[in-house]
Amino acid sequence: MAQNVVINEVQYNNLPFMSAPKSDGQGDAVFWDISDSTVDASKLRNGIVAYGADGTRVTGSMTEKSAASYNPASADQTINANQYLKGAQTIKGVTTTNLNAAYIANGVTVKVGCASDDDCVASCTGTLKSPVITQDPTTHGLHIS
Numbered sequence: 001m002a003q004n005v006v007i008n009e010v011q012y013n014n015l016p017f018m019s020a021p022k023s024d025g026q027g028d029a030v031f032w033d034i035s036d037s038t039v040d041a042s043k044l045r046n047g048i049v050a051y052g053a054d055g056t057r058v059t060g061s062m063t064e065k066s067a068a069s070y071n072p073a074s075a076d077q078t079i080n081a082n083q084y085l086k087g088a089q090t091i092k093g094v095t096t097t098n099l100n101a102a103y104i105a106n107g108v109t110v111k112v113g114c115a116s117d118d119d120c121v122a123s124c125t126g127t128l129k130s131p132v133i134t135q136d137p138t139t140h141g142l143h144i145s
Contacts, residue, residue: 002015003033018031034051041058042062045084062083062084066087067086068090070089071092094121096122100124101127102127104126
């Protein structure tokens with residue numbers, strides 16, 4: 001935001017900043033107009049310094065999230081808003097690597113990574129047959145096949 005400034009009875013209009021030589025001759029001192037600043041420490045990365053409209057020093061305090069991996073789960077997992085992702089956030093792919101057809105009922109298809117039936121990442125159809133249980137009439141022992 002620019003300001004109108006009077007220096008030694010001379011008016012300067014719409015100045016966004018001023019620069020004046022330092023008394024020791026080592027460069028210039030620069031003054032920026034920050035009167036419309038709305039610095040919020042929680043929105044600045046942790047440790048970053050800024051200045052508010054009144055010149056008050058503000059040090060960032062934004063939550064930082066280290067690297068993490070997320071495995072597919074039955075419930076939604078959320079990465080909260082308003083935090084700095086300090087490391088890679090890895091969303092694990094959905095595959096049938098751990099699905100074994102021998103442990104899924106015969107003819108039952110398990111689909112993974114689907115929003116609808118025709119866009120699944122993968123599927124697996126079971127081959128597990130219903131067991132046949134017989135009892136030996138002599139020993140009365142059970143036989144499962």
